[in-house]
Amino acid sequence: MLAQHVAFLEKLVQRGGPQDDEHLKMDAWIADFYDGLHHNEAKEVWLDALRKVLRPVLIPGTMHGWAYLKPYGYAGDFEIIDRHYLNYVTADPALAAWDRYWQAGAAAKAVRNRKSYFHQLLEQHAHSARGKGITVLNIASGPGRDVYEFLHRGPKNVCFECLDQDSRAVEHASTLCREHSQRVSFIEANVLKYHPARCYDVIWSAGLFDYFSDRTFKLLLRRLIPSIAPGGQLVIGNFSESNPNHHWLHFCEWHLHHRSGEQLVRLAVEAGARRENVSVGKEPEGVNLFLHINQPAITPSAD
Ligand SMILES: C[S@@+](CC[C@H](N)C(=O)[O-])C[C@H]1O[C@@H](n2cnc3c(N)ncnc32)[C@H](O)[C@@H]1O
Numbered sequence: 001m002l003a004q005h006v007a008f009l010e011k012l013v014q015r016g017g018p019q020d021d022e023h024l025k026m027d028a029w030i031a032d033f034y035d036g037l038h039h040n041e042a043k044e045v046w047l048d049a050l051r052k053v054l055r056p057v058l059i060p061g062t063m064h065g066w067a068y069l070k071p072y073g074y075a076g077d078f079e080i081i082d083r084h085y086l087n088y089v090t091a092d093p094a095l096a097a098w099d100r101y102w103q104a105g106a107a108a109k110a111v112r113n114r115k116s117y118f119h120q121l122l123e124q125h126a127h128s129a130r131g132k133g134i135t136v137l138n139i140a141s142g143p144g145r146d147v148y149e150f151l152h153r154g155p156k157n158v159c160f161e162c163l164d165q166d167s168r169a170v171e172h173a174s175t176l177c178r179e180h181s182q183r184v185s186f187i188e189a190n191v192l193k194y195h196p197a198r199c200y201d202v203i204w205s206a207g208l209f210d211y212f213s214d215r216t217f218k219l220l221l222r223r224l225i226p227s228i229a230p231g232g233q234l235v236i237g238n239f240s241e242s243n244p245n246h247h248w249l250h251f252c253e254w255h256l257h258h259r260s261g262e263q264l265v266r267l268a269v270e271a272g273a274r275r276e277n278v279s280v281g282k283e284p285e286g287v288n289l290f291l292h293i294n295q296p297a298i299t300p301s302a303d
Contacts, residue, residue, distance in 0.1 A: 002036075002042075002046050002049060005033050005036070005050060006049055006050065006053055009050055009053045009054060010053050013053060013054065013056060013057060016093075016094055016097050017057065017096075017097030017098040017101065018097055018098070018101045019097060020097075020104075023101055023104050026101060027244065030247045030251070031247060033050070033247075034247045047251070050251070051068070051251075057098050059095075061090045061095065062095050062098050062099055062102075063080070063083060063098070063102035063103070063108075064102060064248075064252055066083070067080055067249075067252035067254050068251075068252040068253060068254075070253075072168065075253070075254040075255065076207055076211065077142075077168075077169070078143040078144075078164070078169035079143070081111065081142045081143050081145075082143035082145055082172070084103070084108050084111040084112055085111070085112060085115060085143065085146075087103055087112070088103070089103065102248075105244070105245040105248070106243070106244050106245060106287050107239070107243055107244070107248075107249065107285075107287055108245075109284075109287075110239070110243075110285040110287035110288040111207075111288070113283035113284055113285060113288065114146075114206050114207075114237055114283055115145065115146040115149070116283070117281070117283050117288070117290060118146050118150075118206065119149070119150055121204070121233070122150055122154060122155075122202065123155065125158075125201055125232075126154065126155035126158050127155070128231075129157060129201070131157055132157065133157050133158075133159060134157060134159070135158075135159050135160075135161065135200050135201055135202075136158060136159070136161070136200060136201065136202040136203075136204060137160075137161050137163065137196065137200040137202070137204070137227070138161070138162045138163065138204050139163050139191050139204070139205035139224075140164055140165075140205055140206075140207060140208035141162035141163060141164045141169070141170075141186070142164060142169050142173070143169065143172055143173055143176070144162060144172065144174070144176050144177055145176065147160050147162060147173070147177060147184060148173070148176045148177045151180040151183055151184060152180070156183075159183045159184065160183065160184040160185070161184075161185050161186075161200075162184060162185070162186050162187070163186075163187040163188075164186070164188065165191070166188075170187075170188045173186065174186050192216070192219075192220060196223075196224070196227040199227050199228065199229035200229055201229050201231070201232040201233075202233055202234075202235065203228060203232075203233070203234040203235070204234075205235075205236050205237065206236075206237030206288070206290075207237060208237075209236045209238050210237070210238045210239045210256040210257050210258070210259070211255075211257070213257065214257075217257075218267055218270055218271040219271075221234075221236070221267065221272075221273075221293075222271045222272055225272055225295075228293065228294075228295035229295065230295055230296065230297050230298045231295065231296070231298075232294075232295050233293065233294050233295070234292075235290050235291065235292050235293075236264075236290065236291040237289070237290050238257070238258075238264055238288075238289050238290075238291065239256050239259075239287060239288060240258060240259065240260065240261075240282070240286060240287055240288070240289045241258045241260050242286060242287065243256075243258055243287045244287075245287075259289070261280040261282075261289055264280055264289060264291040265280060267291075268291055268293055273293045277293055277294045277295070277296065278291070278294075279292045279294075280292070
């Protein structure tokens, strides 16, 4: 069995990766390979054998390579996320098919879609504020591409505070957003040690909580809920259990806590949110879910 998988992948590597009409076949092959890993005591040996065959592809210049090698020392750094937003394909024609395959996957599309989801959310809040300024806390802001595009094109009554623990991400995002420096500021900090000093109309965090255990997820949520301004929202992205590309993520040792909508709601309630203030949305691929926690607006009393 392993020999067949090795032979299949060797041939594919030799002929420059999956062509555009072979993506479904590749999806089926990786699923079949992982089926063979179930209850397989030689699981790590099998994975190592395939990674060895794929070694010419696993270089920093490709999506699979950057994901697997983690040049910054951790999975999901700002660079690979920005490559998703930019629909990056290596300039090396011998490897480009691999990147086209990655970028065509539902997970890659979901990353790009979450940028639009964020923008729509911000537009709604900006609109209901009727020109009044609103402030957004963007936790784990990464490349800042989403914020940059909104600053460039979106309503002008939105200001951002962006927080990330990686100084390279902060440097990249602040350079990208430099022409809008009056509406965006950056904080280099570990959110797990950060205590917001004020309330925000929107607290947004995508691509962070799916790296956390349930315990850490709830711990942070419990700390953030009191910082949602009346009428505001806290929105947390988390990859869903139905991510069809989860085998490739595992293959690249990019480990996420995939969660269902029900799990997200349960975590929110266990972290102190009231059930009636909690809902779950998703982007068009259904791969990136979004946990919404609303803080009801204060209604003026009758007297
Ligand atoms: C997957 S990226 C998400 C980027 C961005 N939110 C987006 O969706 O485009 C994750 C980012 O989280 C940051 N990060 C990870 N753990 C963090 C922590 N404990 N505190 C602050 N930032 C963190 C990383 O440095 C990285 O830039």
